[in-house]
Amino acid sequence: MSTLELQNIGKSYNGIKVLEGIHLSVAEGSRTAIVGPSGSGKTTLLRIIAGFEVPDCGQVMLQGLPLVDHKSWVPAHQRGIGFVPQDGALFPHFNVAGNIGFGLKGSKLQKQHRIDMLMDMVALDRRLASLWPHELSGGQQQRVALARALSQQPKLMLLDEPFSALDTGLRAATRKAVAELLAEAKVASILVTHDQAEALSFADQVAVMRNGSLVQVGDPQELYLRPVDEPTATFLGETLVLTAHLEQGWADCVLGRVAVDDSLRSGPARIMLRPEQIQIGLSPQPEQRQATVTSIDFAGFVSTLSLLMADSDETVEIKAISRGAIYPGASVSLNILGQAHIFSR
Ligand SMILES: Nc1ncnc2c1ncn2[C@@H]1O[C@H](COP(=O)(O)OP(=O)(O)O)[C@@H](O)[C@H]1O
Ligand SMILES: [Mg+2]
Known part of the structure; x- marks a missing residue:
């Protein structure tokens, strides 16, 4: 179920x-x-699931029971759903222990024990228990918010861009810790983010939201390699989209003859490659397309190469891992790995 x-x-x-x-x-x-640009409706959807907002139509079911439909409405505090909002939203007039223990029942000792356990769970040092929210770093505040939500033993955890205030390094570490924590607690979760890498790394199911609709739902690899349309492709990562002519599982395009993932389509089409599918070689191979590097936009780990194709005199821009051996004027050959993807829309 x-x-x-x-x-x-x-x-x-x-x-x-x-x-x-x-x-x-x-x-x-x-x-x-759930990943999508700012304003696409992600927070509104989470608020509907949590019970802070009423939908105009539709059904929300939790473990087979209706929370919202044409005749039922379960209020937020009875849903058993944890919610970690974007800014953490800690109670400023309670210290860390007060925030985490806010909804706990039982004796003072029982509560203390539970707060200690929750702090261990989210890897917060117990010595922080007496600090006030403003004395904590962004990452610590998010962990307190998560511990507070976990204290209610929710059936489902909703996380609204919880890592967006953190620096890159801490962000990846916190995301990994939270993912492991939720897996251990066996709590299903929905993370909302506008960061595609975060979505692909966190989830076993990714849903892409655009203008209030879910345009594609699937496992991360499937979405990354086989996006339904061009906007979804470019939203999920670096993309090379080319016009091509299809015939029996092959596409003729500026990069030469490339295998495609749909052998039934024929005629003109747009095809997609991810940059890691394009191998740039420094010694010319007779069976591969040749090009000359006309310019390089260096951006650290990756560079954007402008390549003048030898056969067609067309220029293609390709992102590649930066290598000192590739310089403007260099002759290179291109090897395509795997199949190009054809958009279904
Ligand atoms: N309470 C509200 N009243 C009016 N418009 C709202 C309200 N909440 C959200 N919106 C609008 O709904 C759209 C989606 O917002 P939101 O769900 O916050 O998007 P996201 O979280 O993806 O950035 C935005 O255009 C926003 O202005
Ligand atoms: Mg939002």
């Missing part, structure tokens, strides 16, 4: 559609990431 089922959720504000036709299923103990 899935933990959460959303069916046909819709929401408008002042006659403007913010969400439309949202269907999503979250499996028990799994991690889902």
